Amino acid sequence: MKIYTRTGDTGETGLYGGQRVAKDSVRVESYGAVDEANAALGVAASHLRDNALRDLVARLQSDLFIVGADLATSIGREEQAGKSIVPRITEKQVAALEPWIDTYEAELEPLRNFILPGGDTASSYLHLARTILRRAERRTVTLVHVEPENTNPVVVAYLNRLADLLFVLARVANHRAGIPDVPWVRNIPSE
Numbered sequence: 001m002k003i004y005t006r007t008g009d010t011g012e013t014g015l016y017g018g019q020r021v022a023k024d025s026v027r028v029e030s031y032g033a034v035d036e037a038n039a040a041l042g043v044a045a046s047h048l049r050d051n052a053l054r055d056l057v058a059r060l061q062s063d064l065f066i067v068g069a070d071l072a073t074s075i076g077r078e079e080q081a082g083k084s085i086v087p088r089i090t091e092k093q094v095a096a097l098e099p100w101i102d103t104y105e106a107e108l109e110p111l112r113n114f115i116l117p118g119g120d121t122a123s124s125y126l127h128l129a130r131t132i133l134r135r136a137e138r139r140t141v142t143l144v145h146v147e148p149e150n151t152n153p154v155v156v157a158y159l160n161r162l163a164d165l166l167f168v169l170a171r172v173a174n175h176r177a178g179i180p181d182v183p184w185v186r187n188i189p190s191e
Contacts, residue, residue, distance in 0.1 A: 019074065026143045027151075031071035033136035034159075037129045038064040041166075044125035050176055053122075053169060056100065060162065063093065067155060071140065074150040089158045097161040104168045108175055114184040119174040126170035133163040 021027060041061050048054040066087045073086045117127035137159040144151050171181060 026139060026146055027071060027074075030136060030139040030143050031068045033132060033139055034064055034068045034071060037132035037136055038068075040125055040129035040132055044122050044129055044173075047120070047122035047125060048173065049122070050173070053173060053176075056169070057126075060165075063162075066093075067158060070152050070155055071143070074147070075152065076150075088152050089155050091154055091157070094154060094157045094161050097158070097165050101161070101165050101168050104165075104172045108168070108171050109181075111181075112183075115171070115181040116184055117170065118182065119170075119179040120177040123170045123173040123177070123179070126166050126173060130163045130166035130170065133159050133166065137163065 038061050041057050041064070045054050045057040045061070048057065067089055069086045070088050076085070117131075118124050137156060140151075140156050140159060144153050144156060174181065
């Protein structure tokens with residue numbers, strides 16, 4: 001099978017199930033941002049020294065494929081009748097992220113102010129993936145407003161919680177590398 005099909009040359013792409021949509025549709029923007037975040041996670045994983053963190057990131061990357069499939073597939077009549085054609089993100093998957101947040105956050109000093117994203121290379125890429133996920137979340141909120149009957153609203157909660165987890169993991173990556181958080185200091189211009 002060739003990687004190119006030429007079917008997207010006119011600015012359209014196919015959703016699962018065959019529906020054609022514009023490549024700049026809010027649905028494509030949503031799952032495209034998820035794909036972008038997944039790629040940033042791949043770069044982060046390549047820089048992680050800690051096997052447990054690398055394994056967790058790989059698991060999260062796999063889960064993001066489910067998120068992408070969920071967003072790329074409109075909920076059709078069959079599914080509204082209870083027959084799912086692709087895996088969908090569930091509340092259970094959202095809840096599963098919270099113990100990881102709690103576990104990893106327990107090894108960190110509590111935050112007393114905002115911190116600057118950065119530090120270790122892995123941490124920097126985890127922060128980048130987090131901000132891309134926030135964009136995916138915003139796009140998905142719009143998608144839920146535009147196509148409420150065709151979109152799984154639980155994806156919004158999943159993306160929100162996953163971005164929270166990535167914030168904690170970025171701090172943990174720095175902590176384990178011996179790099180302290182860099183607090184944001186408000187620069188007040190002098191007159």
